Amino acid sequence: MPEQAETLRRTPLSRDRILRAAVALADGAGIESLSMRNLAQELGVVPMALYKHVANKDELLDGMIDVVVGEIDPPEPDVDWKNAVRRRILSARQVLRRHPWAPLAIESRNMATPAILAYLNSMVGTFRAGGFSADLAHHVMHAMGSRILGFSQELFDASRRAGRSGATDPEPPAPLPPEIAARFPHLAEIAMAASHDDASVVGQGCDDQFEFEFALDLLLDGIERLRQQGWTSSHRPR
Secondary structure: HHHHHHHHOOOOOHHHHHHHHHHHHHHHOOHHHHHHHHHHOOOOOOOHHOOOOOOHHHHHHHHHHHHHHOOOOOOOOOOOOOHHHHHHHHHHHHHHHOOOOOOHHHHHHOOOHHHHHHHHHHHHHHHHHHHOHHHHHHHHHHHHHHHHHOOOOOOOHHHHHHHHHHOOOOOHHHHHHHHHHHHOOHHHHHHOOOOOOOEEEOEEOOOOOHHHHHHHHHHHHHHHHHHHHOOOOOHOOO
């Protein structure tokens, strides 16, 4: 809205305003569109004005990540650790679907931001409160990987393209070429067997949210079995 844009321009410049404007810019046009110059133009200020609040682009990205992580549902007391963990991971998933550039930004950082550290710390706390040993919780965090933050590096993932260059209308799935299907029959078989609508080619027409939850539930069920067995790394098979 023009009125809202004008109101934003009249709002005094602050670190929070800069970060939220940067998040909105990346949401709309992708992380590759983000520069201090473009951000300054969006805010109606000269680029040097930004540096009074953020030292450089690295600090800007760290702050943007923390803004996004702050949107994840907070922890709630829950006697069932699995429901508590699942709920927060799926909340993180929905947040990152609103900000498809965020996984790319998170992966680019050499160190976790304070908000990510706080989130991970609270998740470990949920495992410990659910009866996990420190040993099992340690290995569970390794097994979950980035999935615990709501994203994963899937084999067929179009969302990363949107995160780089902004949201685009999805292209309709194309049939797998006969010569490709003949050369890679097992891939062709699962493409044809996919239960999703119009899933005629691997990686297109699939329901990304369903696939994420499917893998998440497999992990959580397996983790629960280990917890019940009192699993420890010192007694794992060699």
